[in-house]
Amino acid sequence: DIVMTQTPSSQAVSAGEKVTMSCKSSQSLLYSENKKNYLAWYQQKPGQSPKLLISWASTRESGVPDRFIGSGSGTDFTLTISSVQAEDLAVYYCEQYYDTPYTFGAGTKLELK
């Protein structure tokens, strides 16, 4: 199984800060035939269902603010929030869909400083 490792597990932030969080996979998520990385990011706010933010490592979903930026390739990926807003306080999960079983990281929790 592909293991997804997210760091840090939690991070205290202030509004307006730039935030980065990491997701590493135990094997490459880059499919050579189409040059796509099979990596998605989800946001889960307290008491809510997860919400898809980014797929293919860097493609933002419709309606997702452009302060959310996905980057990386192969085994190393990053989610950046360019200027954190209060409504961004949540747990962020990465997910690989390169191969079954599809696996999620343990999450990075953004908290208020």
Added chain:
Amino acid sequence: EVQLVESGGGLVQPGRSLKLSCAASGFTFSDYNMAWVRQAPTKGLEWVASISYGGSNTHYGDSVKGRFTISRDNAKSTLYLQMDSLRSEDTATYYCAREATVAVFDYWGQGVMVTVSS
């Protein structure tokens, strides 16, 4: 508006069975692969199972393979999860999710709680 509404959860004893349903609306259900994803209390997300748009192909996570069965009724726009031989570690909120592409979950239901306990 896409809506996914799960039902069928509850308290069940270890070794017993339970069947979850997910009623879909707001999109052409038969055009999309669908999935179940679960979340144990205070834990992260775990993919459980996926089914192709026609129902002919299914995939399962290692922890539920052989015990859970995913199915769908496209005429009723409903997804199912038959859970047999339940264990305490199956206790979780179960989410129904639409797959935008294989295993990219673009819409989620509100979730249904399943508690396995004697």
